[in-house]
Amino acid sequence: MxxxxxxxxxxxxxxxxxSVEQLDDPSLRGRPVIVAGLGRRGVVSTASYEARRFGVRSAMPTAEARRLCPDGVYVFPRHDRYQEVSSVVFDVFGEVTPQIExxxxxxxxxxxxxxxxxxxxxEAIGRRVKDGxxxxxxxxxxxGMAHNKLLAKLASESSKPDGFLRIHRHEVRGYLDPLPVGKMWTIGRVAEESLHRVGIRTIGELVRADAWRLHKALGERHARQILALAQGTDERPVVAEAAEQSIGAEWTFETDLSELPIAEAWMLRQCERVGARARARGLEARTISVKLREPPFLTHSRQAQMSVAGNGTPEIYEVARRLLRTWWEQHPRPKLRLLGVSLSGFGKHDVPQQDMFAAPVEKRRVDGLQDKINEKFGAGALMRAGVLKTRGSE
Ligand SMILES: [Mg+2]
Structure with missing residues (x-):
C-alpha cells in the first residue's frame, strides 16, 4: 500500500x-524599484514587479538594468531590515508546523x-500562512500546496504574484506537460540542449519519450532521475533546520501608544509569546532585540545580550524592558505604532550545569504552568497580571 x-x-x-522598500517608503509604491549593488560591478538583487515590466531581472548587472529602466529607483540593499522581516515571516511558519526548511x-x-x-x-493552513x-x-x-516539494514549488511559482494554488494529484499532468523541459529542476542548460536535439521540448514530450531516446540524450542515471520528476514523483523530505535563526513576536497598534506602562505591558505580552515558543523548542537565547516603530514608518531596533542564555519570560522581559525604557527616555514625545521582541543567538544548551538552573525555580514553574495552560486552552488563556493592561488598548 x-x-x-x-x-x-x-x-x-x-x-x-x-517590496520591503516599498512598504517602508510609501513614495516608492507603484514605481519601478530595483534593489541592487550600486557600484560599477553591482548586480540586481530584486526588482519590483513594476521594474520587471522593463525587463529588469535578478542577477542582472545594475548597469544593464539602468539602460533598460533609466527612471527606476535604485536602492542599496538593507540586509538587517530584510532579516528582521524574514524572522516575522518564519514565525508565521512556526505557528503551523515545526517542519520548516x-x-x-x-x-x-x-x-x-x-x-x-x-x-x-x-488550503486552510496555506491561507493562514498567507494571511498571517x-x-x-x-x-x-x-x-503553493501539493503532495511533494516539486509540485508545491511549481504551484507557488505558477500562481505568482500574490499566488495561492493547490495542485491535486489528478491535475499534475495538466500543470507539468506544457512546461518547457528547461523549467524542470535538475535540468541544466546542457541537458536542456541535449533534449532539444532529440526533439524533446516539453515535459509532456519527455514523459512520453522512448527510454532509449532519453538515455541517449542524458545518460541512463540522469534520465531515470529526470523522468521521475517529470512524472511528478518527488520523495525528498522537508529537512527542518537544526537551529532557528530567531524567534520573534510583534504587535501593530490601531491607535499609537504614548504611555510607558501600557507599552511595557505590551512588551511583556510579546516576551511571553517568544519565551513560550523558545521553551517549546528547547532553545535558549543569548540575544534579545526589541523593535520599536514610531508612526508612521520609522523603525528602531535595539539589542542586548543576556548574561546567561535563557528562555524564561522574566529574564527576557527584564532585558526587553530596559531597552524599551532607554529608548523611551531618549525621545521627547515617544509614540509607538508597533512594538516587538525577538530572540536569537541560540545555544545548544552549552551552559554549565549549575547555570542551567540559575533562574529561580519559582519563575520556571510559572512559565511551565503557563505554557501548559496556553497549549491546552489556546495562547493567551493565562497571562501575567501585567499583561492585562493591554486589554482595551488592542
Ligand atoms: Mg521570493
Whole structure:
C-alpha cells in the first residue's frame, strides 16, 4: 500500500527586498524599484514587479538594468531590515508546523502533514500562512500546496504574484506537460540542449519519450532521475533546520501608544509569546532585540545580550524592558505604532550545569504552568497580571 499523501507547502515572498522598500517608503509604491549593488560591478538583487515590466531581472548587472529602466529607483540593499522581516515571516511558519526548511530569507518548504489534525485542510493552513504574513508584515507571499516539494514549488511559482494554488494529484499532468523541459529542476542548460536535439521540448514530450531516446540524450542515471520528476514523483523530505535563526513576536497598534506602562505591558505580552515558543523548542537565547516603530514608518531596533542564555519570560522581559525604557527616555514625545521582541543567538544548551538552573525555580514553574495552560486552552488563556493592561488598548 502506498504511503499516505504528504501535505507540503512552498512559500515565497513576492519581490521580497523591493517590496520591503516599498512598504517602508510609501513614495516608492507603484514605481519601478530595483534593489541592487550600486557600484560599477553591482548586480540586481530584486526588482519590483513594476521594474520587471522593463525587463529588469535578478542577477542582472545594475548597469544593464539602468539602460533598460533609466527612471527606476535604485536602492542599496538593507540586509538587517530584510532579516528582521524574514524572522516575522518564519514565525508565521512556526505557528503551523515545526517542519520548516528555509531556502532563503523569503522562501521555505513546510511539511504540514501532521498539522492536518488541527486544521480543516492544507488550503486552510496555506491561507493562514498567507494571511498571517500579510497581517504582520504588510507583504504578499505566494503559497503553493501539493503532495511533494516539486509540485508545491511549481504551484507557488505558477500562481505568482500574490499566488495561492493547490495542485491535486489528478491535475499534475495538466500543470507539468506544457512546461518547457528547461523549467524542470535538475535540468541544466546542457541537458536542456541535449533534449532539444532529440526533439524533446516539453515535459509532456519527455514523459512520453522512448527510454532509449532519453538515455541517449542524458545518460541512463540522469534520465531515470529526470523522468521521475517529470512524472511528478518527488520523495525528498522537508529537512527542518537544526537551529532557528530567531524567534520573534510583534504587535501593530490601531491607535499609537504614548504611555510607558501600557507599552511595557505590551512588551511583556510579546516576551511571553517568544519565551513560550523558545521553551517549546528547547532553545535558549543569548540575544534579545526589541523593535520599536514610531508612526508612521520609522523603525528602531535595539539589542542586548543576556548574561546567561535563557528562555524564561522574566529574564527576557527584564532585558526587553530596559531597552524599551532607554529608548523611551531618549525621545521627547515617544509614540509607538508597533512594538516587538525577538530572540536569537541560540545555544545548544552549552551552559554549565549549575547555570542551567540559575533562574529561580519559582519563575520556571510559572512559565511551565503557563505554557501548559496556553497549549491546552489556546495562547493567551493565562497571562501575567501585567499583561492585562493591554486589554482595551488592542
Ligand atoms: Mg521570493
Amino acid at each position: 502506498p504511503a499516505p499523501d504528504r501535505a507540503i507547502i512552498h512559500v515565497d515572498m513576492d519581490a521580497f527586498y523591493a 528555509g531556502l532563503s530569507l523569503d522562501e521555505a518548504f513546510l511539511d504540514v502533514t501532521a498539522s492536518l489534525k488541527l486544521f480543516a485542510s492544507v 504574513i500579510r497581517e504582520r508584515t504588510g507583504l504578499n507571499a505566494s503559497v
